[in-house]
Amino acid sequence: MNLVLAKTETGRALSSVFAVARDRLPGAGKVADTRRQAFEAFERAGLPHRRIEEWKYTDLRALMREVLPLAAAPDVKALGRARKALKAHTIADASALVLVDGAFVPELSDVAALGGGVSIRALRDVLENDGNDARADLLLTKTTDAMISLNAALATDGVVISVADGTALSRPIHIVHVATASSASVVTRSHVRIGKGARATLVESFVAAEGAKAYQVNDAVILSVGDGAELSQVRLMADASDAVNVTSQILTVGAKVKLNLFNMTGGGGVSRLQGFITLAGEGTDLSVNGVNLLKGTQHGDTTVVVDHAVPHCTSREIFRAVVDNRAHSVFQGRIIVRPDAQKTDGKMMTRALLLSDEAEADNKPELEIFADDVTCGHGATAGALDDSLLFYLRARGLPEKEAQALLIQAFVGEAIEAIADDHLRELAMSVAQRWLEARA
Amino acid sequence: MPLLEVKNLQVRVEEREILHGLSLTVNKGQVHAIMGPNGSGKSTLSHVIAGKPGYEVTGGEILFEGEDLLEMDPDERAAKGVFLAFQYPVEIPGVATMTFLRTALNAQRKARGESEYSTPDFLKKVREVAKSLNIPQDMLKRGVNVGFSGGEKKRNEILQMALFEPSLCILDEMDSGLDIDALRIAADGVNALRSPERAMVVITHYQRLLNYIVPDVVHVMSKGRVVKSGGKELALELEESGYAQFEDAA
Numbered sequence A: 001m002n003l004v005l006a007k008t009e010t011g012r013a014l015s016s017v018f019a020v021a022r023d024r025l026p027g028a029g030k031v032a033d034t035r036r037q038a039f040e041a042f043e044r045a046g047l048p049h050r051r052i053e054e055w056k057y058t059d060l061r062a063l064m065r066e067v068l069p070l071a072a073a074p075d076v077k078a079l080g081r082a083r084k085a086l087k088a089h090t091i092a093d094a095s096a097l098v099l100v101d102g103a104f105v106p107e108l109s110d111v112a113a114l115g116g117g118v119s120i121r122a123l124r125d126v127l128e129n130d131g132n133d134a135r136a137d138l139l140l141t142k143t144t145d146a147m148i149s150l151n152a153a154l155a156t157d158g159v160v161i162s163v164a165d166g167t168a169l170s171r172p173i174h175i176v177h178v179a180t181a182s183s184a185s186v187v188t189r190s191h192v193r194i195g196k197g198a199r200a201t202l203v204e205s206f207v208a209a210e211g212a213k214a215y216q217v218n219d220a221v222i223l224s225v226g227d228g229a230e231l232s233q234v235r236l237m238a239d240a241s242d243a244v245n246v247t248s249q250i251l252t253v254g255a256k257v258k259l260n261l262f263n264m265t266g267g268g269g270v271s272r273l274q275g276f277i278t279l280a281g282e283g284t285d286l287s288v289n290g291v292n293l294l295k296g297t298q299h300g301d302t303t304v305v306v307d308h309a310v311p312h313c314t315s316r317e318i319f320r321a322v323v324d325n326r327a328h329s330v331f332q333g334r335i336i337v338r339p340d341a342q343k344t345d346g347k348m349m350t351r352a353l354l355l356s357d358e359a360e361a362d363n364k365p366e367l368e369i370f371a372d373d374v375t376c377g378h379g380a381t382a383g384a385l386d387d388s389l390l391f392y393l394r395a396r397g398l399p400e401k402e403a404q405a406l407l408i409q410a411f412v413g414e415a416i417e418a419i420a421d422d423h424l425r426e427l428a429m430s431v432a433q434r435w436l437e438a439r440a
Numbered sequence B: 001m002p003l004l005e006v007k008n009l010q011v012r013v014e015e016r017e018i019l020h021g022l023s024l025t026v027n028k029g030q031v032h033a034i035m036g037p038n039g040s041g042k043s044t045l046s047h048v049i050a051g052k053p054g055y056e057v058t059g060g061e062i063l064f065e066g067e068d069l070l071e072m073d074p075d076e077r078a079a080k081g082v083f084l085a086f087q088y089p090v091e092i093p094g095v096a097t098m099t100f101l102r103t104a105l106n107a108q109r110k111a112r113g114e115s116e117y118s119t120p121d122f123l124k125k126v127r128e129v130a131k132s133l134n135i136p137q138d139m140l141k142r143g144v145n146v147g148f149s150g151g152e153k154k155r156n157e158i159l160q161m162a163l164f165e166p167s168l169c170i171l172d173e174m175d176s177g178l179d180i181d182a183l184r185i186a187a188d189g190v191n192a193l194r195s196p197e198r199a200m201v202v203i204t205h206y207q208r209l210l211n212y213i214v215p216d217v218v219h220v221m222s223k224g225r226v227v228k229s230g231g232k233e234l235a236l237e238l239e240e241s242g243y244a245q246f247e248d249a250a
Helices: A009-024 A029-045 A076-087 A123-129 A134-139 A146-154 A387-395 A400-416 A422-439 B042-050 B074-080 B097-111 B119-132 B137-141 B150-164 B180-192 B233-241 B244-249
Strands: A095-100 A118-122 A159-163 A173-179 A185-194 A199-208 A216-225 A230-238 A244-253 A258-265 A270-279 A285-294 A299-308 A314-323 A328-337 A345-354 A360-369 A375-383 B004-013 B016-026 B031-035 B056-064 B082-085 B092-096 B168-172 B199-204 B217-222 B225-230
Touching (some): A009 A029, A009 A146, A029 A134, A076 A095, A076 A173, A076 A199, A118 A123, A123 A134, A146 A185, A146 A216, A173 A185, A173 A216, A199 A216, A216 A230, A230 A244, A230 A270, A230 A422, A258 A270, A258 A400, A270 A285, A285 A400, A285 A422, A299 A314, A314 A328, A314 A360, A328 A345, A328 A375, A360 A375, A387 A400, A387 B074, A400 A422, A400 B092, A400 B097, B004 B042, B016 B031, B016 B042, B016 B056, B031 B042, B031 B233, B042 B056, B042 B082, B042 B168, B074 B082, B074 B097, B092 B097, B097 B119, B097 B137, B097 B150, B119 B150, B217 B233, B225 B233
Parallel strands (some): A159 A185, A173 A199, A185 A216, A216 A244, A230 A258, A244 A270, A258 A285, A270 A299, A285 A314, A299 A328, A314 A345, A345 A375, B031 B199, B031 B217, B082 B168, B168 B199
Antiparallel strands (some): A118 A159, B004 B016, B004 B056, B217 B225
């Protein structure tokens, strides 16, 4: 790596971002050292750009330009605006954990309702109070890239959740990220540990308070799922239309796990969800599904790496993108099958629906197979709505937009159907419906 | 006033003229059969009446209850009472038949300024009609026409016809792909909908269908025109002598 070349104008501006932020970042000693090293790693690479293969469709140097200074900790006024925004995104019977501008806010959260077998703490609290040396690992991940390094350097807060072995949560945990700040960075990092044989449902929402503009979210979620556990995760991204959201999810999954992941990107100006999922125990069933609903000039990138490290696991990925106006959807899916991972069954299917001539969809499926007794496959399509179906519906009395909406709903329904939880499936469907109604 | 008046209709598809001045008048209460060889323009006529894109009308007009049909979008025509039973009904995966029926019916009612059907009334009505057409309930839960046999698809078309209560039904090659039993069920469904307030245009290549749906008027089409019209006996005559005699007349 040529250090001199990588150090661009953008890179130099960043040094000052870190220098300014340093005093506000929780953790001293080894934690602070780890942050500094992470920042140096970021600085060496700079913002990812199109010459980095993994980022070729999402050039953050062009789309993001610079990393903005960290958002201030929310004051009373900001919390009031956050409270208002939360009202529209409450999920019945879920326990909300609320992060406002990158700070965990206990008074907006609902920790007590979760009951026994669950421990929830703020990352800031852990980093400041649990001994700096012991908890530096919270800022380290095996998988890394420039944006994950930046996250480790600048994460101000997050939640650290541990569900004890054998605990079945009766309520979903709902992590809500509310942005009230404008032209600022919001950097959060959360750790979720699902114990052996535990069962949990995790929902994550990204929302903007009224008036929040042009902010940049960098979120990381480090998730470990113990043997025999069941986890459903639903992520709903509804950031402001000129916001940037880069989220990295790093999952390590044990044996005989049932893991059901779903993401819906409907908001944001520029977004990238990158998932790195390692199947490290045999007999696990993984389902990863996603929907991108993009219009205007939105750019939505979903990148998922599923690493079959052991034999006898199944992975299924279904992605649907609806792309209108001049929006741009990206799906990159990589399935890795390690030499020992015999009897792997891994499939991914991605389809994009282009609603305008200027809409763009890029699909990059990759299979890296090093074992010889496996079933793997992928498929990708991109195209417009079928004219013959549209005419049939119109001949039955549906106006053009309604006919389109019905077909689009069916199209994204194929991915939404895969959500295990009935209530969350309906919730995701209603988000899609609202998007379609807004379009009509 | 006639229900449907097609006057000197000229239609092109991709630079090729398919209909060369076709005229047809249909009154309420009548069943018209349009017969003709493949390529005579029968299906083109049905598509143009329903408003399918891709056809260029270069001359003539179509009046429906005196209004200019060609000025209306396909959904407006449906709301006014024009119904085309498709020769090849499409499959729509992911859209449950019930959802589709309700959405379509309510869209038509809304366009006419009528109130939407209540769910119990709607369900009751669908079940009644489905039963009379021998359509099992589980078919209504599946995606529209997904995995349906040819006969089931045609019965689903007639189910919609019964539900939407159009004043003009155009049946495009309803008999294609049906065995004799399926044909009888479909024809019974159509006959049950005959009424003094409704007209039907039955497009078919074969006389066979007209044994089950007996027309008042039979038209013979050839090369984009109606070349002969007569009573139901004209269909039998055609069965005897074939279409060849009209090829030259056109």
